[in-house]
Amino acid sequence: MNNILKGFRKKFQKVYKKLTKIEKLILIFCCMALVVGVVGLMVNTIQAQKSDQGIFRGGVYTEGVLFDNSALLEKNIITLTKSGLLRLDENLALLPSIATDWKVDQTGKEYSFTISEKVNSQQVVDSLKTYKNDFSGLNIEARDNQVIIKSEKPLGSLLYNLTEPMIDFGPYKIQSQDSAKVVLVANSNWIFGEPYISKIVLKFYQNEDRLINGLANGEIQGAGNILFGGEKYNHYSLELNKNLSLFFNLSLPKLQDIALRKTLRDGGNYQKGADLILTTVDQQMYIQEAEAIQARAEKQNIKIGLEYLALETVRDVIIKNRDYELLLFGLEMGRDPDLYPYYHSSQIDYPGQNLSQMFDLGIDKILDEARRETDPTKRKEQSQLAQQEIDKKIPSFTVKKLLYDYTLSKEIQNVKVGRGINEADRFGNVWEWQINKSKIK
Secondary structure (H helix, E strand, O other): OHHHHHHHHHHHHHHHHHOOHHHHHHHHHHHHHHHHHHHHHHHHHHHHHHHHOOEEOOOEEEEEEEOOOHHHHHHHHHHHHOEOOEEEOOOOOEEEOOEEEEEEOOOOOEEEEEEOOOOOHHHHHHHHHHOOOOOOOOEEEEEOOEEEEEOOOOOOOHHHHOOOOOEOOOOEEEEEEOOOEEEEEEOOOOOOOOOOOOEEEEEEEOOHHHHHHHHHOOOOOEEEOOOOOOOOEEEEEEEEEEEEEEEEOOOOHHHOOHHHHHHHHHOOOOOOOEEEEEEEEOOHHHHHHHHHHHHHHHHOOEEEEEEEEOHHHHHHHHHHHOOOOEEEEEEEOOOOOOOHHHHOHHHOOOOOOOOOOOOOHHHHHHHHHHHHOOOHHHHHHHHHHHHHHHHHHOOEEEEEEEEEEEEEEOOEEOOOOOEEOOHHHHHOOHHHOEEEHHHOO
8 A cells, every 4th residue: 555655746746847837826726726626515414414413593482471470571671681791600600792802900890891893982971871870970982993991099999880781782683572472683793703593482371370381382391380291301509699588687686596596596595485486478488488387487486476468568667667587588688699789888877778777897898898899709709708797696598599480392402500699690601501302302
C-alpha cells in the first residue's frame, strides 16, 4: 500500500510541475471545493441523524391555563415577551440579557451597561423611565450602545431589580389573542438565538377537570399547578423565592422569652407553659400548616388557638395594625437577596414588612452594610451573615418553602429546573426548549 502511495505521489508531482499557474490555481480551487462538499455532506448526515432522533427546530408547544387565573396568564405573557436588562438563572445568579456586560464604578453610584446590538439603547432607557416608578430619582441615559444609570448613593439592589421583565423584547412575540387562547411566535432576532420551538399557545380552560382532560387527550402538552400521571409526562417543581413563615410579634411581653420561640422552632418542652393565638389565612395550605403547628405545640406544653381570616383581612387589616401574636403568612422575598425590608428596625411600622417587630441595632448595622454593597458575591455573603444573626434571635422561622408544580409532555426537552421568583420563571430558558417526538412512546 505504501509503495502504491509513493508511486502516486511521484506521478502527481511530475504532472503538477508541468501545469501553468492558472491550471495550478484551478486544481487548488477544485480540491478546496471537494473538501467543502465532503464536510457539508458530513454536517447534513449528522443533522439528519438528529432529525431521525426526533429533535428539530420548529413545532408548537400548547399549555393549558385556567380561564379565571388572569394573574398567572399575565405573568406568563410578560416572561415570554419581555426581558430585563439582566436575568436570573435557575439558581438566582445574575447573568447577561439585553445587557451583554456591565460594570459598577468604585463609588457604587454609576452603573454602565453594554446593550446588545439587537436592541436600541434608547428603547431601554424609555422602558426604565416608565416602569412602575421603580427607577424614579435615577439619572438614566443612552450613550451609543450603552445605558448609564447614576444614583445619589450606592444601590446594591439595582442589579437585581433590573432582572424584572420590563423591556418589550423577549424570546416570543404575541401573534394573536382572543377569548380562547393566546398565540405567540418565536422572535427570530432573539439575543440568544432564535428559539427552537416556533410557536407557543396558551389555551384557556374553564375549570381544572377540563384542563386535565386536555392533558389526557393530547390537546395540550403542559400545565402549571398540576401533577398529571402517566408515562408520557414529566413532573417538575419550581422552588419559589417565597416562604411560608411563622412570625412572633416581639412587641408583646409574652413573646420576649427566646426559650419559647426556640421550643416552637426546634422542638422540646416549654416548662413554663404558654397560651397563644395564631392568626393566618383561611385557605387550605395555611390551615393545614397551622393545625400541624398547633398539634406539635400541644405536646410542648404550649396551647395555641387558631384564628382564620380572609386573605384581604389579614393583609389589609391584621398586618397593617400589627394585630397578632403569632402570624403564619407567606412572603415573596423578591429578586434581591436583601433581608432589610423584613428585619430592619426602620421597617417595623406599616407599610414596612418587619412583621416580627424586631429591633436589634447589631442586625441593623449588618443589613445597612449589605444594602450598600454593589458586588453581588459580597452582597450575598453579607446577607447570609445577617441571616445567621437573625436565626439566633428567632424573630420568625420558615415553616415551608413554597413550590410550583407543573407537568410537561416528555417530548418537551432541555427544560432547566431550579429556583424562581414567580410561577412564570419556569420559562427561564424557554428559547432552549426543544420538541423531541421520539420521547413519546
